[in-house]
Amino acid sequence: MKRFIDTIKNIWAIQELREKILLTLGLLLIYRLGSNVVLPGVNTETLTSLQSQADGGLIGILNAFTGGAFANASILALGIMPYISASIVIQLLGMAVPTIQKMQKEGESGRRKLNQITRILTIGITMAQAPGYVANLMAQGVETTVSGQTFWLLSIVVLTAGTIFAMWLGERITDKGIGNGISLLIMVGIIASLPQAFLQELVSKLERSGGGMVLFVVEIAALIIVILLAVALVQAVRRVPVQYAKRTTGGRTFTGNMARQYIPLKVNASGVMPIIFAQAIMFIPVTILSYTAAGEDASGGWLITAFSDIQGFWYNFVFAVLIILFTYFYTAIQVNTNQMAEDLKRNGGFIPGIKPGKSTAEFLDTVLSRITLPGSIFLAILAILPAFAMIAGVNTQFAYFYGGTSLLIMVGVVLDTLQQIESYLLNRHYDGLMKNGKLKGRAVSAF
Incomplete structure (x- = not known):
């Protein structure tokens, strides 16, 4: 304290x-x-x-x-x-x-x-x-x-x-x-909306049929675990070693092993954008069918019901699949492995055991594809967690904080803001926010 x-x-x-x-x-x-x-x-x-x-x-x-x-x-x-x-x-x-x-x-x-x-x-x-x-x-x-x-x-x-x-x-x-x-x-x-949702959940659990304070504490503990997992997803990186023949830093020239650095490839390079894309895509058919005669048919009515029920199986299944697909799509937009390979070659850097140029770009693309798969699956799981929270009896408004866009935006923005405050403190020779004086990684802003 x-x-x-x-x-x-x-x-x-x-x-x-x-x-x-x-x-x-x-x-x-x-x-x-x-x-x-x-x-x-x-x-x-x-x-x-x-x-x-x-x-x-x-x-x-x-x-x-x-x-x-x-x-x-x-x-x-x-x-x-x-x-x-x-x-x-x-x-x-x-x-x-x-x-x-x-x-x-x-x-x-x-x-x-x-x-x-x-x-x-x-x-x-x-x-x-x-x-x-x-x-x-x-x-x-x-x-x-x-x-x-x-x-x-x-x-x-x-x-x-x-x-x-x-x-x-x-x-x-x-x-x-x-x-x-x-x-x-x-x-x-x-x-x-968090204070009101928190109080509503607390009041509902204290009612006779609500489950009591013990259940509320379990919900809060689960929420904390989900937040920690979201932080881990935002911060997680795969460090690719890079060797430079000669590197000048702070007026000093390093050669050989002293010139080794790393390329941090984020496990979730796309942030919350896949969730936003997926929600927008799922919102389109519901909107179109709602204002057309097709929405009155049996098939059209089923689609409207299925894609409007955020606790339903089909909504969450399609939502998760779209998130995985859009994660790969947006990561390909955000991370240009060819440009990274060219920059390395221009600056005299190379990945040990990999030829500079095209081979480096292919290697980086392979590594990025491998780490994006678990990252996209984890992102999809986080996105549909609010639906599971609602099914478990959590208040709808409070359940939104158990995952999805809301949680990832809050985690990303808080980490990014803390990183900026950390930089000010260290530049003025003060201790940082963390015990070791440094926040791990770099939190990317939500947008």
């Missing part, structure tokens, strides 16, 4: 770090306040059906990402998700469009151009999603205090402005605060 207090004092003693943390907390508070500001013209007394819709299923997951803003008909109801969608589109286009590939290789200037394109695409995606959200409000019987056309136009403009504002907050946090701003906004939205 004394070490923890000393660490807090050391953090507070660094003026730059203190200002960054306070700025980050202030901007996150503004985001949370905005999540409770209702769209102009909405009768808040008629939001009951919308909030009931967001209690479970895919809509419940979306509501969790926005911190309840979706169910509150907030000005930030679409949250930062359109920006995430735009970022994914740009990454995918980078595989096929030479212009974007060139920008990705231009360093800081290219990054600024891509950011501007992403912002513009975010506005377009938000304006496309906003009418769908307003239509859902009308379908759920939400009443308005203004005329229909005025409400539609006003809501689309406000929802678009809300997403742009959330995007701006995220970028301010990244540039002036601590941590990855976009990821922090998502994490804060997820954590916002």
Whole structure:
């Protein structure tokens, strides 16, 4: 406890770090306040059906990402998700469009151009999603205090402005605060529902037929174990030894064995993106069938039921298979083994026993494929754990924290933020957050 207090004092003693943390907390508070500001013209007394819709299923997951803003008909109801969608589109286009590939290789200037394109695409995606959200409000019987056309136009403009504002907050946090701003906004939205879900679970277990405090303690212990497994998945790497004929570090030149280093290949190089891709793909057929006559047929109705029941066998089976497939797909996008082999060859490095160039690229690709398989299976298991928690009797809202996107985002963002704080402490000659003064690995931001 004394070490923890000393660490807090050391953090507070660094003026730059203190200002960054306070700025980050202030901007996150503004985001949370905005999540409770209702769209102009909405009768808040008629939001009951919308909030009931967001209690479970895919809509419940979306509501969790926005911190309840979706169910509150907030000005930030679409949250930062359109920006995430735009970022994914740009990454995918980078595989096929030479212009974007060139920008990705231009360093800081290219990054600024891509950011501007992403912002513009975010506005377009938000304006496309906003009418769908307003239509859902009308379908759920939400009443308005203004005329229909005025409400539609006003809501689309406000929802678009809300997403742009959330995007701006995220970028301010990244540039002036601590941590990855976009990821922090998502994490804060997820954590916002944790206290209420925790209390609901506690109250339900203390009821006469709830199982008692012992069962609640067992659930908390299981949750801690799942969190530890998620941390292990995020941090796990396969170190590939690399030998350099000559290496200069810190003004000193090393040769032979002294010049040996490692390439850290992450077991889960794709992060949470496979889960997001899989959820999006599974959401498409349900949405299409719901608005077409095919959804009224026996087969169409079965598909809607099967892919909307997050506790069902077919939902979880297809979900897990899609995650495994998308893990390989996104890892192939993120990790360019050919480029890694070329960089090694250019810098005079080689993997012991492997020829430089094409053979090195093939070796790295083989290693990456082998470690991706257990990583993808483990990721799929984590993704469907909330369904098992619900089946075991855990409250729906609390069960979301037993795995899936929510848990992986929280773990990844927390580790990344702690890594940045750790760097500030070590650069100022303070002890780090951990006993050995160093966090193992490097946590990649959620997005």
